[in-house]
Amino acid sequence: MTSRTNASATGGGSRPGVLRDLLMVFAPITVISALLYYFGFIRERAFWAHFGVDLGTVGFSSTDYILRSPGTFFAPLAGLVGLALVALLVHQGFVLWITNPRRSRRWAVVTVSSLAITACGFLIIGLLSVAFGSLQLPVLGPVLLGVGAGLLEYAIVTARMTQVTRPGLTDLLFKQAAVYSRRTLIIALVVGAMFAAIADLANQQGTRAATAISGTLPIQPKVIVYSRLLLQLSGTGVAMVPLEPTNTAYAYRYNGLRLLLHNGDRWIIVPAGWTPKSGDTVIILKDSEDVRVDLAPSG
Helix, strand or coil: CHHHHHHHHHHHHHHHHHHHHHHHHHHHHHHHHHHHHHHHHHHHHHHHHHCCCCHHHCCCCHHHHHHCCHHHHHHHHHHHHHHHHHHHHHHHHHHHHHCCCCCCHHHHHHHHHHHHHHHHHHHHHHHHHHHCCCCCCCCHHHHHHHHHHHHHHHHHHHHHHHCCCCHHHHHHHHCHHHHHHHHHHHHHHHHHHHHHHHHHHHHHHHHHHHHHHHCCHHHCCEEEEEECCCCCCCCCCCEEEECCCCCCCCCEEEEEEEEEEEECCEEEEEECCCCCCCCCCCEEEECECCEEEEEECCC
């Protein structure tokens, strides 16, 4: 009886531990998946907005957004890790320089003041750009906001390390409650700035990708549409050719089209001469027995 009770108690005690371990594994995966989905959505929305297409008509799934976002999410993350390593090395050299006994207290005051003023300048520029959009600095604005927040905390810590603050200000800045509140706010600003910067980067990448494709439409794969019925396909470079019913099951052939995407049962195509100012529309065709779509090299 005792052994069963002990085994039951042991098993019952292990379950919360297993659950905690599972949460530690799957919670980050869930967060990363949500971030990949969001940044993929931002990128694709910018891409299709260039062609005047509402993203809802493309028919992407959640997996599609996730698969289209790793370059947008992980490349800045890798760059951030690299910058963090460089900052760590710079920090080690800075500590040796600022704590050198040969340095006068005046040098420490000037250094801390310069750090604080620079941080405040970055914060002001970043806040104006992110919160109010008045400076129109995509990517750079959020980056300055995050760097300013981190640099301000670094200036405060440096001031304490070099003991250049006055006693009253020291008590105000370095009480436990003040440190906790300040660092919570700093972390929130840095994380929010990173989020905004990557979102701006995803938007820019989507627009650049769409611009690159629209500028090279003549060399994109050709789309040849065969139809049993007369379709209202028109645009710069589009030509309809009637076919002899004795030679084919289709009555019409449409040339001068280029492929943007085939997703599910949808063909999203544009006239070969499409430009943002041409007035041509993007064509969405669904697979059916009355329509056949062939692809060919641009030639």
